[in-house]
Amino acid sequence: MAVERTLSIIKPDAVAKNVIGKIYTRFEDAGLKIVASRMAFLSQAEAEGFYAVHRERPFFADLVKFMTSGPVVIQVLEGENAVLAHRDLMGATDPKKAAPGTIRADFADSIDANAVHGSDSLENAANEIAYFFPSSQVFSR
Ligand code: RTP
Ligand code: MG
Numbered sequence: 001m002a003v004e005r006t007l008s009i010i011k012p013d014a015v016a017k018n019v020i021g022k023i024y025t026r027f028e029d030a031g032l033k034i035v036a037s038r039m040a041f042l043s044q045a046e047a048e049g050f051y052a053v054h055r056e057r058p059f060f061a062d063l064v065k066f067m068t069s070g071p072v073v074i075q076v077l078e079g080e081n082a083v084l085a086h087r088d089l090m091g092a093t094d095p096k097k098a099a100p101g102t103i104r105a106d107f108a109d110s111i112d113a114n115a116v117h118g119s120d121s122l123e124n125a126a127n128e129i130a131y132f133f134p135s136s137q138v139f140s141r
Helices: 012-016 020-029 044-050 060-067 082-090 103-107 122-132
Strands: 003-010 033-040 072-080 116-118
Touching: 003 020, 003 082, 003 122, 012 020, 012 060, 012 072, 020 033, 020 072, 020 082, 020 103, 033 122, 044 060, 044 122, 072 082, 082 103, 082 116, 082 122, 103 116
Parallel strands: none
Antiparallel strands: 003 072, 003 116, 033 072
16 A cells, blocks of 8 residues: 545535534544645635536536635645545545445535545545645645
8 A cells, every 4th residue: 555645625514513623533543644734715716626527517506605605624634545545534425325433424414515525536636735735835744
């Protein structure tokens, strides 16, 4: 297994629920290190650019509206097999289908307000990390 980096976002619903620390603890307890972190209030253009792969999907407008509805916390996680390890911690996109004990099962309310984002491949992770963090703001440990 290789050490990887992945991009994580704590979405507006989870920030509003005051569970940033609880979610960070899950990352740390799973052996993922937080190597970059910042809070942001995404503009419409930033959210549209970030989710550009979904531009043609019927849920795109709702997704952008939700992601710009409040502040988010954006982080880079580093560790063994980080992309998949993080997706496992998150659980399925629809919290009703997410396995018990996953972040979405425990903190998400709906498929739209689903608490967290995680990169879905190593290639997308590299692009998503670069979208939010210059390399000088990522602190490998
Ligand atoms: P994310 O990118 O946010 O980590 O979520 P994901 O990989 O689990 O799901 P993805 O397919 O990339 O979709 C991005 C976000 O769009 C919303 N969505 N709604 N109504 C729908 O069928 C539907 N499908 C996706 C979700 O909020 C999802 O997180
Ligand atoms: Mg996705």
